[in-house]
Amino acid sequence: MAGNSGMESLIGIVNQLQDAFSQMGVSMQLDLPQIAVVGGQSAGKSSVLENFVGQDFLPRGSGIVTRRPLVLQLINHPVEYGEFLHLKGQQFPNFDDIRREIEAETDRVTGSNKGISSVPINLRVFSPHVLNLTLIDLPGMTRVPVGDQPKDIEEQIRNMIMQFITKPNCLVLAVTPANQDLAISDALKLAREVDPDGMRTIGVITKLDLMDDGTDAKDILENRTLPLRRGYVGVVNRSQRDIEGRKDIKAAIAAERKFFLSHPAYRSMADRMGTPYLQRVLNQQLSNHIRETLPSLRDKLQKQLLSMEKEVEEYKHFRPDDPSIKTKAMLQMIQQLQADFDRSIEGSGKGDGRINTAELSGGAKINRLFHERFPFEIVKMEFDEKELRKEIAFAIQNIHGIRVGLFTPDMAFDAIVKKQIERLKEPSLKCVDLVVQELTNVVRSCTDKMARYPRLRDEAERIICTFIRERESELKRQLILLIDCELAYMNTNHEDFIGFANAQSQTENANKTGRKLGNQVIRKGWLCISNLGIMRGGSRDYWFVLTSESLSWFKDEEERDKKYMLPLDNLKLRDVEGGFMSRRSAFALFSPDGRNVYKDHKQLELSTETSEELDSWKASFLRAGVYPEKASAANGESSGSDDQATSLDPALERQVETIRNLVDSYMRIVTKTTRDLVPKTIMHMMINQCKTFIMGELLAHLYASGDQASMMEESAEEAAKREEMLRMYHACKEALRIISNAQLACSAAPASAAVNIDWANSTSSSGSGGGGVGSATRRAPPPTAARPAPVTGRPAPAIPSRPGGRQGLPPPLQPTRVGGPPPIPGRPR
8 A cells, every 4th residue: 555655744744843842851832733532531542542553552440540641653664563752762562561661651750649740651653553643642531539539630630631632733532432422521522612613623432332222323423413523433442341351452343343334323334434444534634734734833933943043042152161151251241230230220211122111110210219209208307387386485485594585596596497407317318228229129130130140140249239338338427417517507698598687577477387389289190089988989080289278189180170179278197098908008188176178078088009109299298288197296295385385475476486487498498408419419429439330340349259260150040941942942943844844745635654454354344244335335425426436545535614414424534445445245336
């Protein structure tokens, strides 16, 4: 028998691809064309596969026997033997040894406790009695755990099967026993889930000989009950008694043929039933399927190869022990660190276009610290107005002593201003801590790219962080010096200072807070009102506009539909906890005298998406004169008597107001100077110095720190990654070479492989009756005249374009004598 060698080579091509990936230990996400055998326990899957080979070689027993996928590659060959991929080169002529090796290899991975694993076993069977075919035998579906099986064994097996059959290039061989209702078939149920149209499912009906008398599966086999695009094939396997009695499979195939020819329901389709015909159909279907999927498979491999080219290029000529390569790699790593650090601080626009879109980092976060967080910390440390006035009154009274003062003492001004200036140290030093923390994060992020050389990464990070800590100490001393300079001399001749005369003139009409900015807009943005209540719609987002005098909110940012305007007079801020199951950050506006703030609400609760946004809004409210609630205000220790003492003397109140205006004016100058100088000082003494150190001195420190050879030792993870990448790259190139050769060798016309199955035909031709087969030949469309003359080795016809023919059977499975028995004498033509 001769076949088209180009077409036959397709299955071998896929076998080579599977071996190339498996042998190199590469787990590529590649959808290779294959046939997966699916069915419930005791459905006859193992018997079907053994019938293909003609030998007993699969493990048998009760419960789950197949506990790992078995990739079975059948190869037509003059000599009969088996070969495992994990024991490449070792031949197994005895098929009992093959069974024992399957059991041993299964136990090596899964243990002996009936556990399962998705790691496949690759077995090649060479035999003159097989067609080239590749199948994957999967564990049978089970429902109830038996013995020491895990409780979720059903879910484990289902997940394993779905890993294979969900791939679009996988044909599903759904094995169902005939004595089971087709509607509850595990195999067909799974196949329907992944292939609802039945386009890649082939049905196999087993145990036809065990059906009750008077019943048959003719409607199923004729594709009427549950139509499949590729139809059904019926087979008769050996019974359990035959298996235990070691009945020869050749005799079983002959008995199967005799059963179909003699059964009144199946004799008309006998040429389209049985194991030899099923093998030819699978060979034909898989060959055509592979031919159709090879172009897309090649495209996927080419895309994967291109995606790996850039990364593999640096690995191709890599030699770990070459000192010149280590020196070059060290220089490249430091240069990359320098570029990454500069890009992180100065902005991503200076680099290769990689921009962090998830969060603020590096220079952008430091910029926010300078212009939002630091001003917020300064405003937050302002005195409570009532407390400040009380301190001024006490200072004036203590300066006058027992005498009655006629003039406002300037020493009270000095004392209060110095106390205020002293408090600027805390936010200034806190700003340094926050910048150092962010710089450390930037350094750690940049050195993470040195993970290939862990000792180099750790040493570079240690050297840079040590330098940052040194600069931090000097920077803090410098900032303290700046504050001490402000304390050393009160420049009351400053051009922005209002002076004593202007302070007195403002006393009569001074605002209580003394810091209103005019009705200017301070901030706009989205906030959520959290305490509206469910009956009023629950939490809702509004567009808020904050001015120095009021807080207004609108339906949207167009600011047309104003919902409410809240005056800010005598309002305070307090932090509140977010609502139930809420991750939003929240704060509240309230009135210290207990009046309603918004409609019938005592406080207005507002929330933001992030804590950074919350801090920014609170800083804006502080600019508008809305200050946080003081913890000491709740205690109220003797505040009433103090207020009464300070409010008895009108002259003292005028002096307090004058000093208050002077302090406010001078602190504006000092605060403005501090807000300007602290970021500049940090930038000069910390960030720019750090950049200069990394650009110019880091490499010298690394060379001086120790042995460069040990520092450039590659991590085990990186070495494994390199080897894996190279294996994947070479496997991908080899797969492309195999596919290219296959496309050149493959011809357009399909044909089956040469196969010697005369041992299955010789026993059946002598005892067969001519009526059944003759009727099948007469009824099979298309007409005989339209068909070519029977030729030995002709394949099964191509897949039809619609399910069902005249008999409800798919045309590809119409009766042909492809490798089947010779014409029976006396059969009508």
